[in-house]
Ligand SMILES: CC1=C(CCC(=O)O)c2cc3nc(cc4[nH]c(cc5[nH]c(cc1n2)c(C)c5CCC(=O)O)c(CCC(=O)O)c4C)C(CCC(=O)O)=C3C
């Protein structure tokens with residue numbers, strides 16, 4: 001970046017693990033600093049690009065995780081049905097292009113590099129590219145909005161791993177934008193989508209009573225309960241379900257309130273979970289969306305609006321587990337169903353992601369950062385013990401306070 005930023009800080013605090021941001025920049029009660037980043041690192045999950053990639057990809061994702069063989073076969077079948085091609089890669093190419101377009105429109109000279117945790121192009125490839133271009137300060141945007149091991153710390157571990165793999169540790173510094181579950185740019189598409197979804201229900205079922213015959217299902221990825229309980233900084237004391245569940249509930253309330261403005265009646269809502277994996281003996285967050293749908297007819301519900309609150313794009317969990325499975329479950333229960341779009345490349349989402357980068361470039365004070373829930377704005381630098389994983393043990397992670 002050439003303008004609107006002060007020079008990057010060089011006195012990196014000793015308790016930081018390879019981060020360009022001093023320890024002071026760690027959340028609501030702390031001051032923030034401006035950093036002159038050289039490039040944005042768009043960091044995502046990755047997915048197979050053809051049938052031959054499916055098994056190696058699944059092995060990458062599940063190594064050492066104790067995922068049952070039947071579950072892997074089941075998930076392989078989802079990918080096979082799509083020609084072995086995950087929709088996520090095309091979505092990330094589109095997002096990269098949209099970010100570049102938005103940067104150009106604002107006259108900001110900041111390149112966007114793209115790397116994935118689990119498939120080509122890998123994070124390490126993006127770091128090699130950064131090094132060749134002489135970029136030493138990267139700001140990562142992970143395609144994941146909430147706090148948990150899988151959605152935050154694992155990204156931070158994989159940034160650290162990619163630096164080690166490329167020998168660029170100490171050469172390139174990586175910061176990350178805050179988890180953005182309550183950023184207006186992320187939430188706006190769900191507000192638009194729920195309003196549209198309710199209109200669709202009312203058109204398809206004229207006279208339906210929103211308050212008693214329609215249910216809104218906010219859905220997100222199930223995770224092991226032990227991960228959920230440890231999501232977020234321990235000192236925030238979130239209790240069972242941790243920050244992960246608290247953040248989803250808080251955002252769902254914001255979406256319901258926004259859509260309810262000017263209406264006399266609104267449906268009831270619940271938070272449900274999907275895409276459970278792991279051994280059956282391991283507790284994961286519940287209720288599963290399909291089980292929740294099965295309970296609805298007995299309460300007189302005739303239509304559901306499914307809001308994929310935990311997801312940023314229409315990747316496999318959305319296309320298969322929602323548009324296929326949950327939609328079939330709804331039909332089997334004689335329910336009319338609508339699935340709301342994910343943020344994808346919604347204009348407000350793309351603008352919001354650039355705003356998240358600029359608040360770091362400019363060192364915007366926490367009090368001036370937009371956040372729609374009382375839980376945020378979330379931390380630039382993750383707190384000690386945040387989103388720990390007791391199943392898999394400790395691994396080094398950057399952009400956080402040690403350990
Ligand atoms: C919280 C969360 C998100 C949302 C946040 C984020 O977006 O990062 C997410 C996203 C995604 N998950 C994805 C794919 C997979 N996730 C798996 C397995 C797992 N996910 C978990 C959690 C999450 N996952 C967990 C706790 C496991 C068990 C293994 C472990 O303990 O870590 C498996 C293995 C098979 C299976 O077990 O299902 C696959 C193939 C894809 C790509 C989809 C595509 O290709 O379009 C995406 C975007």
Ligand SMILES: [Fe+2]
Pocket residue numbers: none
């Ligand atoms: Fe996953």
